[in-house]
Amino acid sequence: MKTYIQLLFILFSIQFSIGQNYNGNQEDINQILKNIKDFSSYVNTGNYEMIGKSYTKDAKIFPQRGDIIIGVENITKYWILPEGVQTKNHKITPNEITIVENTAYDYGYYEGTTVRADGKTSSWKGKYVIVWKKVGDDWKIYMDIWNSI
DSSP states (O other), X not given: OHHHHHHHHHHHHHHHHTSXXXXXXXXXXXXXXXXXXXXXXXXXXXXXXXXXXXXXXXXXXXXXXXXXXXXXXXXXXXXXXXXXXXXXXXXXXEEEEEEEXXXXXXXXXXXXXXXXXXXXXXXXXXXXXXXXXXXXXXXEEEEEEEXXX
């Protein structure tokens, strides 16, 4: 029984020691976390207009395969999926968020599932870095880079 309790203690200690690390004003951290969750919701529902509005006007994305894409209009076009294809279960899990004045960065992991027009599904996951800029009272994505694992 003593060994079992020690094992549980070790497992809980490991779980909390590899948790998220957030640095900065808590209200701003909460806004960025909300925006991350909302972004996944927009991807899951194919709300391309709101995906575009998640970025600054001069934003840049660095997709895994391809050139740097600049500006909201081009970024929005990038996210539009072909007819019959849908992203399901898009999820972003930040490991760290750090805010310095009106700029922030976060990095972590993403995952999701795509359903193709023929009904076949494919799952994917990877790592990412996002640079945020505060625009008015909101935080928007300025740079977004990701690659698969």
